Amino acid sequence: xxxxxxxxxxxxxxxxxxxxxxxxxxxxxxxxxxxxxxxxxxxxxxxxxxxxxxxxxxxxxxxxxxxxxxxxxxxxxxxxxxxxxxxxxxxxxxxxxxxxxxxxxxxxxxxxxxxxxxxxxxxxxxxxxxxxxxxxxxxxxxxxxxxxxxxxxxxxxxxxxxxxxxxxxxxxxxxxxxxxxxxxxxxxxxxxxxxxxxxxxxxxxxxxxxxxxxxxxxxxxxxxxxxxxxxxxxxxxxxxxxxxxxxxxxxxxxxxxxxxxxxxxxxxxxxxxxxxxxxxxxxxxxxxxxxxxxxxxxxxxxxxxxxxxxxxxxxxxxxxxxxxxxxxxxxxxxxxxxxxxxxxxxxxxxxxxxxxxxxxxxxxxxxxxxxxxxxxxxxxxxxxxxxxxxxxxxxxxxxxxxxxxxxxxxxxxxxxxxxxxxxxxxxxxxxxxxxxxxx
Amino acid sequence: xxxxxxxxxxxxxxxxxxxxxxxxxxxxxxxxxxxxxxxxxxxxxxxxxxxxxxxxxxxxxxxxxxxxxxxxxxxxxxxxxxxxxxxxxxxxxxxxxxxxxxxxxxxxxxxxxxxxxxxxxxxxxxxxxxxxxxxxxxxxxxxxxxxxxxxxxxxxxxxxxxxxxxxxxxxxxxxxxxxxxxxxxxxxxxxxxxxxxxxxxxxxxxxxxxxxxxxxxxxxxxxxxxxxxxxxxxxxxxxxxxxxxxxxxxxxxxxxxxxxxxxxxxxxxxxxxxxxxxxxxxxxxxxxxxxxxxxxxxxxxxxxxxxxxx
Numbered sequence: 001x002x003x004x005x006x007x008x009x010x011x012x013x014x015x016x017x018x019x020x021x022x023x024x025x026x027x028x029x030x031x032x033x034x035x036x037x038x039x040x041x042x043x044x045x046x047x048x049x050x051x052x053x054x055x056x057x058x059x060x061x062x063x064x065x066x067x068x069x070x071x072x073x074x075x076x077x078x079x080x081x082x083x084x085x086x087x088x089x090x091x092x093x094x095x096x097x098x099x100x101x102x103x104x105x106x107x108x109x110x111x112x113x114x115x116x117x118x119x120x121x122x123x124x125x126x127x128x129x130x131x132x133x134x135x136x137x138x139x140x141x142x143x144x145x146x147x148x149x150x151x152x153x154x155x156x157x158x159x160x161x162x163x164x165x166x167x168x169x170x171x172x173x174x175x176x177x178x179x180x181x182x183x184x185x186x187x188x189x190x191x192x193x194x195x196x197x198x199x200x201x202x203x204x205x206x207x208x209x210x211x212x213x214x215x216x217x218x219x220x221x222x223x224x225x226x227x228x229x230x231x232x233x234x235x236x237x238x239x240x241x242x243x244x245x246x247x248x249x250x251x252x253x254x255x256x257x258x259x260x261x262x263x264x265x266x267x268x269x270x271x272x273x274x275x276x277x278x279x280x281x282x283x284x285x286x287x288x289x290x291x292x293x294x295x296x297x298x299x300x301x302x303x304x305x306x307x308x309x310x311x312x313x314x315x316x317x318x319x320x321x322x323x324x325x326x327x328x329x330x331x332x333x334x335x336x337x338x339x340x341x342x343x344x345x346x347x348x349x350x351x352x353x354x355x356x357x358x359x360x361x362x363x364x365x366x367x368x369x370x371x372x373x374x375x376x377x378x379x380x381x382x383x384x385x386x387x388x389x390x391x392x393x394x395x396x397x398x399x400x401x402x403x404x405x406x407x408x409x410x411x412x413x414x415x416x417x418x419x420x421x422x423x424x425x426x427x428x429x430x431x432x433x434x435x436x437x438x439x
Numbered sequence: 440x441x442x443x444x445x446x447x448x449x450x451x452x453x454x455x456x457x458x459x460x461x462x463x464x465x466x467x468x469x470x471x472x473x474x475x476x477x478x479x480x481x482x483x484x485x486x487x488x489x490x491x492x493x494x495x496x497x498x499x500x501x502x503x504x505x506x507x508x509x510x511x512x513x514x515x516x517x518x519x520x521x522x523x524x525x526x527x528x529x530x531x532x533x534x535x536x537x538x539x540x541x542x543x544x545x546x547x548x549x550x551x552x553x554x555x556x557x558x559x560x561x562x563x564x565x566x567x568x569x570x571x572x573x574x575x576x577x578x579x580x581x582x583x584x585x586x587x588x589x590x591x592x593x594x595x596x597x598x599x600x601x602x603x604x605x606x607x608x609x610x611x612x613x614x615x616x617x618x619x620x621x622x623x624x625x626x627x628x629x630x631x632x633x634x635x636x637x638x639x640x641x642x643x644x645x646x647x648x649x650x651x652x653x654x655x656x657x658x659x660x661x662x663x664x665x666x667x668x669x670x671x672x673x674x675x676x677x678x679x680x681x682x683x684x685x686x687x688x689x690x691x692x693x694x695x696x697x698x699x700x701x702x703x704x705x706x707x708x709x710x711x712x713x714x715x716x717x718x719x720x721x722x723x724x725x726x727x728x729x730x731x732x733x734x735x736x737x738x739x740x741x742x743x744x745x746x747x748x749x
Contacts, residue, residue: 240609247608247617248600251587255595258584265544265578267570267598267664276605322586413644415591418602418614419621421642 015325018409022329026055026336033344037351041212045220047344052227054340056234057292059331062316063237063324064284070321071245072277073257074136075144079312081151082124082282083289084304088158090120090290091181091299098172106165106174106181113191117290124286127154128279136274148306158301180300188294189225226295233291234328237284242324243418244280251416253277307390311339314397320407322414329408338393346385357383493558495522497668497699498543498574503552505538512538514723516552520668520701520716525694527710528703530720531743536703537579539720540672544576545569557667571598575666579673579703581653585646589637589656592645593628596663600624628663635659635689651682658689668699675709687713707744711735719743 011017030051034044061079068074094116095108111119127150135146157163158175165174175181185191193202205225209217244250252273255263260270293299311334319330349355357379358364364380367373381388400407415421498520505513513535520526530536542549545566553562556574570576584592602608602617632638635655640648645656654674661669674690675683691713694700704710710717711731718728721743727734734740 243609243614244605247614248594248602248621249605249608251591251595252603254587254591255584258586259582261546261566262578262582262584263595264566265546265570265576265582266596266660267567267575268595268603269565269567273603280605413588413642415588417591417594417621417625418608418618419625421588421590421594421625 018325019328019332022332023055026051026332030336030344033348037348042220045209045213045224049220049223049227051336051340053223053230054335055332056227056230057288057331058312058315058335058339059234059328060230060237060291061285061288061312062319062327062331062334063234063241064281064288065312065316066321066324066327067241067244067253067277067281067284069316070323070327071250071253071257072274073140074274074278074281075140076147076278076281077144077306077309077313078131078147078149078151079285079309080289080304080306081147081154082127082285083292083308084151084154084158084301085127086120086124086286086289087293087299088120088175088181089123089286090116090294091183092173092175093119094185095173095181096184105172106176107172109171109173112195113185113188114195116185117287117294120290121283121287124289125279125283127286128282129275131282132275132278136271136278148309151304151306151309155301155304158304175301178301180298182298183294183296187222187226189222189229192229222295230291233287238324238328245324245414245416247416247418249273254416311393314338314393317397317400317405318408320409320412323407323409323412326407326409326412333408338389338396342385342389342392346382349382355379355382493555496520497522497557498701499555500539500543501553501555503539503542503554504550505535505542505547506550511723513542513549516720516723516725518718518725518728520699522699523694523697524716525690525700525702525714526716526718527714528701528718528720529705529707529710530726532705533722534720534743535723536720537672540576540670540703543569544574544670570664570666573665573667574670575661575664575668576670577654577657577661577672577674579676581650581657583645583648583653583656583660585644587645588642589645589648590625590628590632590641592656592660593631593663594621594624596660597624597627598664631659631663636685651678654678654682654686655689658686662693662698666698668701669693671700671702673703673705675704675706683709 012021027048030047031044034047039047061083065076065079068076092108093111094113095106095110097110098105098107108116131146131150135143138146159178160175161177163175164177165172167173190199190202193199206218206221209221209224213220245253252263252268252270255266255268256270256274263270293303315331315334316327317330318333319326319328321327356376358376361380364377367376404410496519500519501517503513503516504511516535516539518526518528528536528539538547541547542552543554545561545564545568548563553560555561556569556572559572561569561572561574564572584595587595600617601620602614607613607617629638629641632641635658637652637655637659640652645653648656658669658671658674671690674686678686687709690700690702702710702714711734714731716728717731717734719726719734719737719740721739726739726743727737
């Protein structure tokens with residue numbers, strides 16, 4: 001254990017400081033690039049809002065995945081399925097009702113937003129329970145197969161015509177099939193403020209933003225406040241999962257990860273512990289899915305492909321499985337560098353030079369053979385950044401697994417207990433004569 | 440008194456040393472039946488003498504049989520462990536000791552037979568249930584939680600921890616209760632660490648310990664579950680002589696404190712020197728049992744160890 005010798009190092013030892021420094025660094029980089037590119041206030045605020053959105057969501061979801069994989073060793077590669085169930089159930093519960101009269105449209109139950117959020121979260125948890133009952137008896141790799149299959153089953157269910165629209169008690173509801181669902185419940189931020197009877201305060205805030213942004217400041221304010229809301233959710237996840245981890249419950253989860261049979265032999269009902277942890281993690285993933293897509297205006301099933309699951313896995317691996325602090329940092333780094341970074345880079349390059357990208361790979365290569373001109377290939381690469389992103393992520397994943405499988409923060413000792421274990425209690429206990437031996 | 444069953448078993452198995460494995464199964468059927476009847480006759484005698492009080496005989500195994508597909512790992516095992524004793528279970532490789540162990544502790548479900556613990560039938564119960572009843576085992580190859588510190592390993596063990604419930608560990612106010620219990624627990628764990636003289640390793644990852652230290656850790660961990668009977672599966676395998684001495688001292692000290700031990704071991708001498716009661720298994724059945732002096736002189740035991748199988 002490295003003990004801090006300077007006050008600065010002591011400060012760095014604190015996890016909150018680590019996260020804060022990392023976030024500050026990321027934001028500074030984005031703002032600086034924005035300044036260089038002369039974004040203007042509106043552009044800057046939007047860029048920050050988008051960044052916050054993804055940083056917070058990847059942090060949230062890797063925290064939830066960390067409960068499964070990092071703590072308990074449950075190999076869940078169906079994350080996206082739980083997210084999809086969360087947002088779909090939420091949508092059906094909270095969408096404005098539609099009757100048969102409005103032909104073609106699919107409505108919801110028209111319940112308040114918070115009821116929808118709660119229902120979506122609970123539904124994701126229940127799906128987790130359903131999966132856990134047969135699957136947790138299986139070995140880790142089989143659980144992986146079951147979960148990934150489940151996530152695809154969820155997607156195809158939402159895609160299917162059978163559930164596209166049906167009538168329940170005079171209301172037309174459904175999952176909308178391939179064309180998806182319109183999320184017509186307005187901005188969650190505005191609704192939250194209204195629910196707290198702070199609508200006036202919010203209007204004031206919007207007015208304040210209006211002093212720096214000329215026209216229509218409301219979407220910008222919405223985006224920023226939603227980001228703040230999401231960061232609050234990250235804080236909540238972090239605290240809840242931290243308490244959970246640093247407790248006898250978390251200790252049993254860790255023991256299950258290390259050696260389930262041995263934990264069983266010590267009288268721990270490991271199946272019950274695994275089920276609880278799995279269901280809770282799934283519910284948190286469902287909530288993550290809701291928070292991600294609640295503001296997107298519409299949802300379609302094909303958004304929820306397995307690759308989203310792997311994004312979250314990469315985020316977790318960057319940060320280091322088993323550590324909540326690492327999960328948040330990994331989520332932030334993934335969002336800033338691998339997820340948003342290439343797109344940001346693309347816009348930077350587009351701003352700096354006049355990109356005339358060739359439309360095919362052949363056209364990009366031809367000038368190299370001819371005049372040795374590399375520019376067209378470079379332009380082509382910049383233009384295809386969204387496709388190349390996946391390759392870059394794959395390479396990063398391979399590199400990490402080779403060079404630093406323990407993640408950003410390295411091999412950390414985070415004893416799972418609600419009390420300080422590092423210090424020895426002061427009371428001397430002459431239990432035996434041989435208290436001090438060095439061997 | 441313990442000579443009688445020995446004589447009977449001896450008479451029942453005159454050919455066992457010369458049988459080949461495959462031929463044995465056909466022969467084992469009637470053989471096993473013979474043994475069962477013998478043990479059924481034998482058990483009441485013993486019980487009459489020793490009184491079948493669950494207080495005095497916490498663990499009783501009757502006619503235990505375990506088959507894996509076509510292989511009979513344990514054909515017929517019956518023995519009992521008396522309170523406050525060190526009982527040794529020995530036998531050559533493949534005698535069925537570990538399988539018997541696994542059947543007792545709920546890792547395997549026995550094909551036939553019963554396991555009675557403190558007067559209750561625990562046959563086929565899940566291993567965590569068995570452990571919670573007060574019958575706790577260690578493993579042949581120490582199974583520490585490698586990525587957890589030694590202290591964490593110990594803190595895990597005690598049963599009935601309030602913080603093991605999900606909501607208690609998270610919610611405010613009730614968590615204070617958890618913290619209070621954890622502080623007490625920490626004290627107990629430190630005492631245990633000191634007792635086993637591994638307190639200097641408290642913050643080390645258990646995976647970094649030496650083989651012997653892992654054995655100590657495992658014993659310490661099992662003790663913290665507050666068991667009545669401890670089943671140790673080859674606790675001295677791969678342990679150097681000085682550490683073996685230490686482990687044995689601990690075991691004797693604990694037995695003096697009222698713990699009961701059933702120890703599976705290869706090393707005949709070690710068992711003979713330290714146990715009051717020895718059960719010898721051979722080819723899935725109990726060959727003989729009794730005090731070490733008697734067992735040591737038993738012709739069948741000598742043959743099982745030195746004869747046929749070598």
